[in-house]
Structures are given as C-alpha cells and as structure tokens.
Amino acid sequence: METSAALHPVEGPNSAADWWQGGVFYQVYPRSFADSNRDGIGDLHGVLGRLDYLQQLGVDALWLSPFYPSPQHDTGYDVSDYFGVNPEYGTIEDFVQVVDAAHDRGLRILIDLVPNHSSSEHPLFQAALASGVGSPERDRYFFRYGGDNPPNNWGSQFGGPAWSQVQPLSGKEEDRGWWYLHLFDASQPDLNWDNPDVRHLFDEVLRFWLDLGADGFRVDVAHGLVKKPGLPDDQIGLNRLEIAPEELGRLYDQAPYFDQDDVHNIYRRWRRILDDYGPDRIMIGEVGVQDPNRKALYIRPGEMNQAFSFRVMHIGWDAPRLREALQTANGLELKFGGINTWVLSNHDVVRHATRLCYPRGSIFEGGLGPSDPRPDREMGLRRGLAYTVFLLGVPGSCYLYNGEELGLPEVLEIPDQARTDPTWERTGHRSYGRDGARVPLPWTADPVADWGPNPWLPIPDGWGELSAERQEGDPNSVLNQYRHFLQVRRQYGLGQGEWEVLDVDPDLVVVRAGHYLSVLNLGIGERKLPFTGQVILATEPPRQEDGHYWLAPNSAAWVQL
Secondary structure (H helix, E strand, O other): OOOOOOOOOOOOOOOOOOOOOOOEEEEEOHHHHOOOOOOOOOOHHHHHHOHHHHHHHOOOEEEEOOOOOOOOOOOOOOOOOOOOOOOOOOOHHHHHHHHHHHHHOOOEEEEEEOOOEOOOOOHHHHHHHHHOOOOOOHHHEOEEEOOOOOOOOOEOOOOOEOEEEOHHHHOOHHHOOEEEEOOOOOOOOEEOOOOHHHHHHHHHHHHHHHHOOOOEEEEOOOOOOOOOOOOOOOOOOOOHHHOOHHHHHHHHHOOOOOOOOOHHHHHHHHHHHHHHOOOOOEEEEOOOOOOHHHHHHHHOOOOOOEEEOHHHHHHOOOHHHHHHHHHHHHHHHHHHOOOOEEEOOOOOOOOHHHHOOOOOOOOOOOOOOOOOOOOOHHHHHHHHHHHHHHHHOOOOEEEEEOOHHHOOOOOOOOOHHHOOOHHHHHOOOOOOOOHHHOOOOOOOOOHHHHHOOOOOOOOOOOHHHHOHHHHHOOOOOHHHHHHHHHHHHHHHOOOOOOOEEEOOOOOEEEEEEOOEEEEEEOOOOOEEOOOOOEEEEEOOOOEEEOOEEEEOOOEEEEEEO
16 A cells, blocks of 8 residues: 655745645644653654644644643633633643644644634633723623523533533622523633724734644634624523424524624634735634525635534535535535535544444434444445545545554543533433544554543443554554545545536436546445546445446545546
8 A cells, every 4th residue: 555755845934825725634633643751641752743643634724623721621722811722631742743743744734713602611701800890801792681591592512501600700799690601511602803902812812823833723613703782582491402403503593692794804814914924824714604605704815714514524425415515515616616524523523434324314413422323344434435526526625634544443431420511411311412422532452551540531342443554554444544544535536626416317426527537336225326537535436337437335535536
C-alpha cells in the first residue's frame, strides 16, 4: 500500500489563498486524541507527537476542538478564558509549538471559537453576578425577571429549561425572581451580542489567536449568536425529545434564538479582521439551519468560507434522500458561489461506522447506549468506508473526525457513573448523550500504555486490536485504506471543480466532476455501472463483464471516463 507524498510547507500568511477549497480537514478532539503524560487526558504535546502520523494520513489541516481554560462541564465548550490554554492540555507556548511544527509539515491549524456562550466561571459572568440588577455588566448576558417561572418557554439543547435562577448563584435577595439564559448547560450562559463590549471582546480574541499563527476558526453554534428582540416564546418549548428530527429542524429554523439576520453583520466584521492577516485565513461555521437558502447566506462573499453540510451527514443509508440533498447542495453552490463541506462524523454525533448499519429512519438524537440494539460491525465498516470514499470524490472540502481512520465504532457500553455529557443528567437519563463518540483513541495494543490506568472516559476491552500500531503493518487495514484514499484523491485532483448529480439507477448515487465519477451503491445487490471508463479506486473490487463494471453493494468507486 502506497502512502501519501510529503506535503509542501506553508510558505507564509498570504500563500495559496484558496488552499481550503477541496481540502481535507481532520478534527482533533484534544481530550481524547493523544496523551503525552498518561494522566488520562489528551493534551497539546500529544497532538505534537502525532503530527507525523497526520501528515502521513494525507490531510491538509487540523481543527482543534476547544483547549481553552474551562471547568469542563461540557468538555471545553464552557470557556472561562478565551486567551489561554487549559492547564490539563498545556500552555500557550505548547500551542505555538504545535502551530509551528504543523506549518513545517504543510498542515494548517484551525481552532474552535465558542462565541454563543461562555462558562459561568468566566470573569465577565462573575462580574455580572457581583454587579447586580440593571448593571452594565449584566447587559453582557441575558438576565430577565420572571418571578417564580422562567421568562419564556425556551428549552435547553441539552434538555430541561433554557433558564436558571440567579439568586442561588449570587446570594443576593434582590435577585429573587431573576433568571439567566443558557441555550445549553446551566454552566454556559449565553452572551448578549447586542452589547458592544461582547463584539469588541471577540475582535480581540480573533486577533490574539491569529497573531499566534492560527490559520482560521471553526465557529461553534454560528447561527445562534443573535436573539430576536423581546425573546418571544418558540414553538418547541421543553418537548424537544418528543419531536421528530426533521420537524424539529423546521421549528428551529423559525426559532427566535437561531438564524437572526444581524448575525451576518458579525461575520462580515470578522471577515475584515481575518483579511487583515491575509486572504488565506478562513472561517467554517457550525450552521444548524435546515433551509438551504438561508444557510447559503453564511458563505456569501465577505462572510464565512465554509458551512458544514449536516444534511448529508444525517441522511444515513438512503439513496433517494442522498441524491436529492446533493442536487440541492450543488444548485446552491452554483447560485451562491460557495464550496460545499462534507462531514460524516464529529464529536456531537454517533460515529458513522456504527450509525450507518442501523435501519433507515433510526433516530440518534439522544445517542446510543447499552439498551440499544447491537450494531453489525462488519456492515458498518463497509458502509462507512464506502460513504467516505464517495464524499471524498465529490467536489468540496471534507472533514474527518479523529479515530474514524481507525474504523472506531460508537461505544455503547459506558457505565452510567462514567458519563460526562451534560445531556445525560439534564434529560433525566433519557438521552445517553455524546460520550460514546468521544472515547480516547487507541494508539498501541495496550491503551493503558497510551492513557494510563484512568482515562477520562473508559476505553473498551479489545480496542487495542483497532489501534494505529496494529493497523500500521496491515495493507488492508482501515488506516491504510484511508491513507490510500487520500493519496489517490490528491493524485487525480479530485474534490474540485464543477459537478452534477446523475440519475442513472435507483440504488446508485453518482456524481460527475469533469472526467471523473464518484459512485455509491446503496442497494442490496450488485449494480451495473452504465459507463465505460477505468476504475481508479474502489472499496471492494468491482466485477467486470462485457466491458462493464458491476459494483458490489455497500461499496463505492471512483471512475475515470
């Protein structure tokens, strides 16, 4: 098995402004990626020690999930200092070392920006509690009077109400009946982006990390920063878990706390800051907007470079829905000039090597746990590899989630007492949450040697067999297949240019880009490829008959016409 050629070093802040178009990004979840001191928690030195591995994998850039100082109520998405590094992960100097070493290897670095909310332990929120009712400090967040009841019916994305009482935190009698807003955990109060202090703070945050060499930002909850004036009730309330996912997405599009027009003024402001550092600095948005026309507004010229294509991720193994989603995405790309961004897994969803083997229509909103049916491991791997190859052949950027290149499944057997995701408690143990996708990666056959005896989430027995060490010497391992996929993609220049979805077979999804096809067989049997050409890569060797290829079920191929 051949491996990827060495990448060229980054030559300067103004080099290759369009480097991200068609690029492959790798999400590093720092707490679970690599542990340099065996304390059970991943760290920046762990990332540093695996940069050669990532370069050999063949990716173009790394997205580092939050590593800021944080009490870790939501594994780093509750930020208590936007200008530092959590001591568990290292120091600012360690971050700079990672950036410099990555750039030496031709890898770019994006960091996670969490602007919708801070930690309740952030000095700004602590100052708001200390300053009292009606103070300028409180205007940086959402404090409202509701008496014995929350000020409106909004529910937290993690379950329960989106409001908590102030008085238990402040200890002030004047705060009785006052509440503060948190669309996520109670430890994550929402910032008020109508307040100029908040906007100026994040101007400084962007410049701070750009000065240290960051190549851009992934923006968390990018559609949620601005709330509708008056904070009116929504149509969801506290019943999020009882609403079907597609209907829930439609209702969220109408929610008064998501996708408000003024959010675009923020991103235009940020675009100007990034451009001060060179045209190659980018923003990618976590834009949870179902209406494709509204979502496309985030990647207009002068705003973000990319927005994740979550619709494709959530479709599952369904040819008609995938074909329709791709056609919609392509039409919007042509209309608005944006570049699509494909992703199958991240830290918030069930790993696709598990998710794709469940029946159509399965709901994963609350995660998976020991009470759920056991997945078909072999089918999940076959489908996961096929879906990955297919999307890597469709023009656009691709994001890989750490561990998917090892074929890691979702971990269902996590003891209740070991769960850390706030959704577990906030839903009264009705949602297992996202811990199953965040279990630390196995690097060697002995995970204890990698993480010590007490990793922050328990590593399942047998994961040593999935480790990078065990897969390294097997040319047919998932790891070496990923390396080969990315090498061939780079060799043939796939992932760029104009494209179209072809309607040739009910079970096949086919995308044509120039002289290349990317084909996925979602049927239950072999399907004939109605094209003459050369298969340059396939997840399973296709059968040839009468000058045509027959593609196996649960497989994908790239064809050169």
